[in-house]
Amino acid sequence: xxxxxxxxxxxxxxxxxxxxxxxxxxxxxxxxxxxxxxxxxxxxxxxxxxxxxxxxxxxxxxxxxxxxxxxxxxxxxxxxxxxxxxxxxxxxxxxxxxxxxxxxxxxxxxxxxxxxxxxxxxxxxxxxxxxxxxxxxxxxxxxxxxxxxxxxxxxxxxxxxxxxxxxxxxxxxxxxxxxxxxxxxxxxxxxxxxxxxxxxxxxxxxxxxxxxxxxxxxxxxxxxxxxxxxxxxxxxxxxxxxxxxxxxxxxxxxxxxxxxxxxxxxxxxxxxxxxxxxxxxxxxxxxxxxxxxxxxxxxxxxxxxxxxxxxxxxxxxxxxxxxxxxxxxxxxxxxxxxxxxxxxxxxxxxxxxxxxxxxxxxxxxxxxxxxxxxxxxxxxxxxxxxxxxxxxxxxxxxxxxxxxxxxxxxxxxxxxxxxxxxx
Amino acid sequence: xxxxxxxxxxxxxxxxxxxxxxxxxxxxxxxxxxxxxxxxxxxxxxxxxxxxxxxxxxxxxxxxxxxxxxxxxxxxxxxxxxxxxxxxxxxxxxxxxxxxxxxxxxxxxxxxxxxxxxxxxxxxxxxxxxxxxxxxxxxxxxxxxxxxxxxxxxxxxxxxxxxxxxxxxxxxxxxxxxxxxxxxxxxxxxxxxxxxxxxxxxxxxxxxxxxxxxxxxxxxxxxxxxxxxxxxxxxxxxxxxxxxxxxxxxxxxxxxxxxxxxxxxxxxxxxxxxxxxxxxxxxxxxxxxxxxxxxxxxxxxxxxxxxxxxxxxxxxxxxxxxxxxxxxxxxxxxxxxxxxxxxxxxxxxxxxxxxxxxxxxxxxxxxxxxxxxxxxxxxxxxxxxxxxxxxxxxxxxxxxxxxxxxxxxxxxxxxxxxxxx
Numbered sequence: 149x150x151x152x153x154x155x156x157x158x159x160x161x162x163x164x165x166x167x168x169x170x171x172x173x174x175x176x177x178x179x180x181x182x183x184x185x186x187x188x189x190x191x192x193x194x195x196x197x198x199x200x201x202x203x204x205x206x207x208x209x210x211x212x213x214x215x216x217x218x219x220x221x222x223x224x225x226x227x228x229x230x231x232x233x234x235x236x237x238x239x240x241x242x243x244x245x246x247x248x249x250x251x252x253x254x255x256x257x258x259x260x261x262x263x264x265x266x267x268x269x270x271x272x273x274x275x276x277x278x279x280x281x282x283x284x285x286x287x288x289x290x291x292x293x294x295x296x297x298x299x300x301x302x303x304x305x306x307x308x309x310x311x312x313x314x315x316x317x318x319x320x321x322x323x324x325x326x327x328x329x330x331x332x333x334x335x336x337x338x339x340x341x342x343x344x345x346x347x348x349x350x351x352x353x354x355x356x357x358x359x360x361x362x363x364x365x366x367x368x369x370x371x372x373x374x375x376x377x378x379x380x381x382x383x384x385x386x387x388x389x390x391x392x393x394x395x396x397x398x399x400x401x402x403x404x405x406x407x408x409x410x411x412x413x414x415x416x417x418x419x420x421x422x423x424x425x426x427x428x429x430x431x432x433x434x435x436x437x438x439x440x441x442x443x444x445x446x447x448x449x450x451x452x453x454x455x456x457x458x459x460x461x462x463x464x465x466x467x468x469x470x471x472x473x474x475x476x477x478x479x480x481x482x483x484x485x486x487x488x489x490x491x492x493x494x495x496x497x498x499x500x501x502x503x504x505x506x507x508x509x510x511x512x513x514x515x516x517x518x519x520x521x522x523x524x525x526x527x528x529x530x531x532x533x534x535x536x537x538x539x540x541x542x543x544x545x546x547x548x549x550x551x552x553x554x555x556x557x558x559x560x561x562x563x564x565x566x567x568x569x570x571x
Numbered sequence: 572x573x574x575x576x577x578x579x580x581x582x583x584x585x586x587x588x589x590x591x592x593x594x595x596x597x598x599x600x601x602x603x604x605x606x607x608x609x610x611x612x613x614x615x616x617x618x619x620x621x622x623x624x625x626x627x628x629x630x631x632x633x634x635x636x637x638x639x640x641x642x643x644x645x646x647x648x649x650x651x652x653x654x655x656x657x658x659x660x661x662x663x664x665x666x667x668x669x670x671x672x673x674x675x676x677x678x679x680x681x682x683x684x685x686x687x688x689x690x691x692x693x694x695x696x697x698x699x700x701x702x703x704x705x706x707x708x709x710x711x712x713x714x715x716x717x718x719x720x721x722x723x724x725x726x727x728x729x730x731x732x733x734x735x736x737x738x739x740x741x742x743x744x745x746x747x748x749x750x751x752x753x754x755x756x757x758x759x760x761x762x763x764x765x766x767x768x769x770x771x772x773x774x775x776x777x778x779x780x781x782x783x784x785x786x787x788x789x790x791x792x793x794x795x796x797x798x799x800x801x802x803x804x805x806x807x808x809x810x811x812x813x814x815x816x817x818x819x820x821x822x823x824x825x826x827x828x829x830x831x832x833x834x835x836x837x838x839x840x841x842x843x844x845x846x847x848x849x850x851x852x853x854x855x856x857x858x859x860x861x862x863x864x865x866x867x868x869x870x871x872x873x874x875x876x877x878x879x880x881x882x883x884x885x886x887x888x889x890x891x892x893x894x895x896x897x898x899x900x901x902x903x904x905x906x907x908x909x910x911x912x913x914x915x916x917x918x919x920x921x922x923x924x925x926x927x928x929x930x931x932x933x934x935x936x937x938x939x940x941x942x943x944x945x946x947x948x949x950x951x952x953x954x955x956x957x958x959x960x961x962x963x964x965x966x967x968x969x970x971x972x973x974x975x976x977x978x979x980x981x982x983x984x985x986x987x988x989x990x991x992x
Contacts, residue, residue, distance in 0.1 A: 168601055170580065171934040207866060211858035215923045218930030242930050245580065278867075286872045289893060292821035296718045399819040399992055402712035434661075435654035447705030450713055468713045496655060503657035510676040511604040515937060 150523055150534070151358045155350075158376030159369055161362055162523055163352035166516075171242050172254065172354020173516040174361070175225055175524055176261065177234035178346040181379055182315040188322025189330060189338050190235040192280075192287055194224030196335070197237065199279040202267040204260075213260060217253055218242045222260075228320045229528045230382040230459030234349070235342065237261060240516070243355045254356050255364050262368040265343075274332030275339075287327050291319070295398070298565065299451070302404035303466055305396065306563040310408040313388035316460055345377040351524040353516040382530045384461050385410050387560075395564045403471035403566040407481060408464050411556045415458040415531040421541035422549035426557070427456035429501035429550060430488055431465055437484045437497070442467065448477050459529040463557055471566040478562065488554035493547045501550075505542050509535040576957045579933060583946075583957055584778045589791040591766025595946045596781060597773045599939075605679045605774025606939040609690050610670035612769075612951040613762035615740040616883050617667070620797040622761045627797075629758060630749035631735070632707075632742015635664040637755050639703055640695055641671070649689045658682040666736050666882040668948060674939075679776060680784050687770075687788040693759040695752040704747060711741050718820055718989060722891070725814045726826045726987035732810040733803040736882050761797025765789050771946040773939045805885070807832055808982040816989045823990045826891035827877075827901055830983045833884045840881055841954045843974075845928075845962045847879030847888055850974040852924050853916050854908055855890055861907045870899050888978065897988050905981065912976040921968045929963050 153161045180190050204210045214220045220241035227234045239261065241253045269276040295301045304319070311317030321327075348369075352361045387410070413423040431438040431454025438452045452467040469477050487493075512522045512535045522535065533541065573584050584596040615634045620627055642649050642662075653660045656678040662671040671690050673682045714720050720739075727736045741747075772781060809830050831847075834840045855861050855877065865871040877890025894900055916924075935941050942956075949956040977983075 168599075170937050206863060208858055208860070208863040211856075212923065215858055215927035219927035219934070220930070221934070240934060242933050246578075246930070246933050282867070282869055285869055289822060289872055293893065294821075296818075296820045296824075298716045299713075401715035402709065433654070433659070434650045443706060447702050448709075450706050450710035468709060470709070470712070496651060500651065500654035504654065504659070507604075507657045507659065507674075507676045511674075514602050514604050514939070517937075 153358060153362050155362060155365065156369055156374060158346070158374065159348040159350070161350045161352065161358065161365065162527070163358045163361055164519060165355065165357055166353065167355050169243065169354055169516050170246065171240050171516060172352065172356065173238065173240045173520050174257070175236065175238035175351045175520055176265075177225055177227070177236040177349045177524065178342050179349060179379060179528060180233045180235060180342065180346060182228060182231050182233040182318055184318055184326070186338065187233060187318055187320065188287070188326035189335055190233050190342075191226045191321040192283055192327065192330060192335065193235055193339055193342070194226060194237055195283040195287065196275050196279050197264050197268055198222065198224060199283065200269045200276070201263040202269065203263050205269055217257055217260070218247060220253065220257055226321065227525070229525050230530065231315045232379065232382075232528055233320065234528070237264065245355070254360070258364040258368065265368065266371065270336070271332060274336040277332050280330065280332040280335060284327050284330060287321060288324050291321060291324050291327065298398070298400055298402075298404060299466065299468065302406050302563060302565045303464065305394070305565070306406040306408050306464060306561060309394050309563055310390060310462070310561040311385075312390055314386040314460070316385070316457070316462065343372055344375050347376060347379060349524060349528060351520050353519040382414075382416070382459055384412060384414050390561050393562045393564065395566065397566055397568045400565065400567050402468045403474065403564065403570070404466060404468055405474055405477055406464060406466045406563040407478070407559060408462060408561040408563070409557045410560045411461045411463060411553070411558070413553060413556055414461045415529060419549065419553055420458065421538070422545045422553040424456065424458070424505055425498070425501050425542060425545045426488060426550045426553040427454055427463060428505050429493065429497050430454055430485065430554070433504050435497070435500040435504070437487065438465065438481065441484060442477060442480050446480065448473050448480070458531070471570040474564060474566075482559070485554065485557065489551060491547060491551040493550060498547050498550065502542050502545060506539050509539050578960045579936060579957055581936065581957065583955070586782065588765070588782070588785065589793060590789055591764070591793045592785065592789060593769045593950050594782065594785060595769065595771040595950055596776060596778050597771070597942060597946060598775065599773060600775050602775055603676050604939060605675045605772065605776055606672060606943045607683055607686060607770065607772045608670050608672045608943045608947045609686055609770050610668055610768060610947045610951065611762050612667070612767050613669055613758075614665050614667040614883070615738065616735040617762070617799050618735050619800050619802060620761050621800060622757070622797040626800065627757060629754050630742060631738040631746040632740070633750055633754060633758055634669055635741055636703065636707060636747060636750050637758055638662050638664045638669050638671075639707065640700065640755060641690055643694055643699060644689050644692055645694055649685060653682055653685055656682050660686070664740055666740060668951060670944070670947060672943070679774070680780055683781065684784050684788055687785065691763060691789060693756050695755045697752055700750065700752055700755070707741065707747055708744055711744055714739070714741055718818060718824055721816060721818060722824050722826050722987050722989050725816055725989070726828045726889070726985060729811040729814040729985040729987055730809045730828050730830050730887065732806060734801075734805045734885060736885065764794050764796040766793055767796040769947045769950045771943050771950065773943045773946075805833065809985040812985055814985065814987045817992050818989050820989065820991050822893050822895060823897055823988055824891070824893050825897035825900070825986060825988045826889055827904060828985050828987070829888040829978055830985070831886035831888065831977070834886055838954060840886065840952060841949065842962055842966070843886060844879050844881060845959070845966055846970045846974050847886070848928060849924055849966065850971045850978070851878045851888060851890065852928065853911060853920070853971060854975065854978070855904055858924070861903060865900060865903060870894055870896055897986060901984070901986050905979070905984070908975050908978040912972060912979055915972045916968055918968065921971070925963050925966070929960060932959055
């Protein structure tokens with residue numbers, strides 16, 4: 149079971165003790181509002197922190213320390229959760245029972261995190277200039293490389309087109325221009341503000357008792373001067389005028405069709421479970437309507453699926469197709485949505501959709517990473533259900549409820565990426 | 572047979588059935604999910620084989636096509652049936668293996684029965700084979716736009732002159748049009764015999780019940796499987812030292828490949844994999860001098876990485892990532908290999924690397940997917956995956972130095988670069 153401890157105002161430790169696992173995961177996330185002014189800075193900070201601290205002044209020293217801790221993993225954590233952006237670090241390390249007699253991993257691991265968070269390599273009043281410049285270059289490369297993966301690129305272009313007024317349209321890692329403008333001193337000022345004001349969500353899953361984890365964390369937070377500022381609540385999709393169809397041409401072999409829909413049902417809504425079942429039945433997995441019809445019956449694509457961004461109430465559909473089949477594919481997708489709205493849902497489809505969701509919820513407690521992924525996001529996104537309560541809500545969903553949920557789903561924007569010169 | 576692996580805090584039941592099938596069960600008491608892999612030692616490179624005294628050559632991409640088509644059974648929608656049981660089913664084809672898997676949170680034995688049934692039943696109606704062409708054409712199209720696939724496939728084309736790893740796993744739009752119900756049936760008969768397969772299961776299951784399901788579906792007969800054959804002998808040196816391509820991307824991407832050559836025994840390959848991974852870590856891993864220098868100079872970024880790879884009986888060392896100057900990385904890796912081959916690795920650094928690698932493998936056991944896959948893949952090479960701690964114990968600094976010394980042979984390296992248009 150998940151235990152929650154409030155370590156200090158605005159600092160929450162959630163965790164579960166589970167002796168079945170061979171490793172533990174620990175994540176520390178500072179919560180920020182998703183906004184254009186700071187998205188790039190929040191994305192850059194963990195990368196700079198991972199470059200060096202006073203005790204371990206470069207990458208090699210940090211990696212050697214992680215090797216000593218039996219190959220512990222440590223990585224930057226930058227998530228988008230509804231209207232929030234999180235910035236922090238996440239680590240994974242073997243349970244103490246696998247270490248040589250007398251060796252402990254949890255305490256030195258948290259000590260390393262404290263050193264990275266609180267004792268970064270400084271230059272004058274800022275971060276190390278060399279670290280900042282080098283990580284800016286890397287982040288810019290990452291942003292530029294977005295278009296290397298055409299499926300991800302098309303999905304991001306759809307959301308940017310659709311969400312002109314919504315935080316979902318803000319790139320999670322900022323823009324190239326905003327990264328380029330970052331200075332070591334202003335970044336440090338911003339970082340100090342984050343340490344002081346931001347709510348902090350810490351999550352642990354592993355073999356240690358939560359009280360032990362809390363004790364290990366005390367040196368990290370006891371030294372902080374905190375003046376915590378609460379964040380505004382999550383909001384549903386904010387509409388703004390947009391292009392109903394945006395087409396872009398690139399040198400590609402396969403076209404991508406992406407359709408964005410909106411619904412007033414978010415994960416804070418009473419009909420949330422019905423909406424999830426709709427999404428599963430419509431476009432998730434191999435037994436869904438999109439896969440069975442557009443791929444298996446009509447051979448129009450290899451990949452097709454839908455996604456439901458539950459914190460926002462956005463549903464997207466994407467398919468990789470031959471550009472000549474764009475209208476045909478789009479019409480099929482809309483016709484299948486209409487089938488859902490009008491209740492043309494078989495008992496088998498409904499049961500398969502519900503079972504698929506229930507199965508994935510039942511496995512949440514089987515992996516430390518999945519536990520972290522579920523609980524570290526759920527609370528922030530506004531979802532107040534445990535996996536068990538969520539399963540019960542899904543079990544109760546009827547075909548009628550799915551049809552009603554589908555009835556709220558409206559097409560908003562279509563984005564089409566096709567090969568240069570195609571018709 | 573049940574064996575304990577105290578250093579990994581885990582156990583393994585292993586059996587070899589009358590029909591030749593290997594069954595491995597890694598118990599996970601108290602876990603909700605169960606994962607089963609049913610895999611054959613047959614992948615895209617096995618396009619020449621003998622069966623019943625006759626030699627056959629089949630079209631590129633047929634192993635993958637067969638994987639798609641096996642999901643059909645007469646008068647039954649396999650996917651729908653498994654979905655109705657709450658099971659998630661999927662499959663993949665690699666260069667040397669095809670695996671089908673189900674992930675369950677209930678109804679495990681029923682799901683296992685279906686998995687074994689559809690994989691062992693050849694059923695390829697003409698019309699359905701034709702319909703699959705459109706789907707796989709789109710998969711080939713998606714692949715053609717994938718940077719990672721393109722840079723890797725090009726590297727294979729540069730490194731190997733004859734070995735069919737030169738050909739894409741999916742085949743080409745032309746080669747898949749040579750696929751017929753007849754040659755699909757032939758490949759199924761050659762390679763989907765239980766004696767050529769492994770069933771590995773990770774989860775809280777009853778081994779006796781598993782064996783009973785397996786015997787009921789697959790029978791006890793041990794039939795003759797196809798025998799893989801290879802045409803030409805692959806030369807030691809790379810076919811081409813360099814291969815260049817262009818795509819709609821933002822900055823150059825590259826892969827360096829070292830052609831180790833073919834391995835005589837499976838046992839040798841597992842040990843070599845551990846040695847190769849340690850050598851890769853010492854040479855260009857995140858804790859290496861070279862990584863730090865190149866990262867500080869901005870020649871590589873966080874995308875850089877690599878390790879030892881095996882495909883069938885061919886071993887290789889691969890590394891790469893994004894870089895504005897791939898040639899500089901290549902030169903630096905070779906120069907550093909020469910240096911380390913002379914000086915060797917200090918004892919403390921070596922022990923630390925081993926401890927780290929072991930720790931990462933232990934952490935990885937929490938992943939059902941990775942464990943199930945590795946149990947399968949290693950069993951197809953006749954090796955117990957859970958014996959890896961003993962392999963680490965036996966590897967010496969000198970083993971790693973000898974590996975690094977081999978890497979100084981420039982003729983066995985190739986570089987594949989994709990530049991922006």
